[in-house]
Amino acid sequence: MTSLLADKLPIGGEQEIAFDGLYYGTTNSGRSSLRWALHSMDLYAKRILVPDFVCQVVIDVLLEFSIQPVFYEVGLDLDFKLPTDAKNCDALYLVKYFGHSSKSFSIALEQSNIPLIIDTVFDAELPTVKTNSHWCAFNSLRKISRIADYSQLASNKPLIPIERTRLETFSRLKYQAKNIKHQFLTKKIESEERYLNLFSDAESILDDSKGVYYPEDNSIFLSNIFHHNLSAETELRRSNLEIAKATLSDVTYIDINPCLPSFLPILLKDRDRVREKLKKNHMYLAIHWPSLSTLGNKLSPNILSIPLDSRYQMSDIQRMCQIIAKEAL
Numbered sequence: 001m002t003s004l005l006a007d008k009l010p011i012g013g014e015q016e017i018a019f020d021g022l023y024y025g026t027t028n029s030g031r032s033s034l035r036w037a038l039h040s041m042d043l044y045a046k047r048i049l050v051p052d053f054v055c056q057v058v059i060d061v062l063l064e065f066s067i068q069p070v071f072y073e074v075g076l077d078l079d080f081k082l083p084t085d086a087k088n089c090d091a092l093y094l095v096k097y098f099g100h101s102s103k104s105f106s107i108a109l110e111q112s113n114i115p116l117i118i119d120t121v122f123d124a125e126l127p128t129v130k131t132n133s134h135w136c137a138f139n140s141l142r143k144i145s146r147i148a149d150y151s152q153l154a155s156n157k158p159l160i161p162i163e164r165t166r167l168e169t170f171s172r173l174k175y176q177a178k179n180i181k182h183q184f185l186t187k188k189i190e191s192e193e194r195y196l197n198l199f200s201d202a203e204s205i206l207d208d209s210k211g212v213y214y215p216e217d218n219s220i221f222l223s224n225i226f227h228h229n230l231s232a233e234t235e236l237r238r239s240n241l242e243i244a245k246a247t248l249s250d251v252t253y254i255d256i257n258p259c260l261p262s263f264l265p266i267l268l269k270d271r272d273r274v275r276e277k278l279k280k281n282h283m284y285l286a287i288h289w290p291s292l293s294t295l296g297n298k299l300s301p302n303i304l305s306i307p308l309d310s311r312y313q314m315s316d317i318q319r320m321c322q323i324i325a326k327e328a329l
Ligand SMILES: Cc1ncc(COP(=O)(O)O)c(C=O)c1O
Pocket: 028, 029, 030, 031, 032, 054, 055, 057, 058, 095, 119, 121, 140, 142, 143
């Protein structure tokens, strides 16, 4: 950096900033951001390449926009190959699975000739995109942190002005449920059933709401705290990821290397039986994701996600993985 004084340039006053060429938005959820992206990219009733391995919510939002999904296959290593007529589609929907940059994902960010919708729901930071094609990327911190309703959206073209409203009840019920769960875990007061019902009521409100919503103020503050603590959180999660991989040496896991680990996906022949065994030991592992209502894929029947966030320490991760390793034999 050259000295401002040496060049007789002004010191003091408002701080300057260079335009980074990007346009930003915030909403309460991945689906709100996706709706805003689809409006901004003018994709109503268009044809979009969509992975066969994705959560149903994404497909439901695409159908709200009368979009015709053209499915492409995702492999067991999370890599994919696009069909030969991909260029005839109006956009490509990409998922950064579990925060992992697969080869094909990275190539698409560099070279895609068609517009990109980049779904990074597992990431705290937005991706670096090199292609000049129109793109929108979004995350959903509610999927990877204790924040109830916060998603960031970025694009290399202006986001269309859109009417955002509030979905205050959703956020309020989520925080109420999270607090009851905290009391249950730390003080053994309150009931598991009560917070589970509240979580379920809240998610039904979100599922039934088709707008684009603001994040609530609580979540904006919690997001600042989350980002402030991100390097310590990342370090712990990376350590948990290493422990999980080491303990699972005989089990097939998908060898992901994300910047911010959230889950380690494993593939089990007899997944549902292992999951039941884990439940008996009070371990409730998620399936990201069951098959779509109209289409199967290679991963859904066998996948199970091991949580890696900082609520869990080495011994928790080892215990989970030891049960899985034993049952998977
Ligand atoms: C890959 C993916 N994209 C988008 C979404 C939508 O995110 P949200 O539930 O925050 O609306 C989800 C959530 O389930 C998801 O798993």
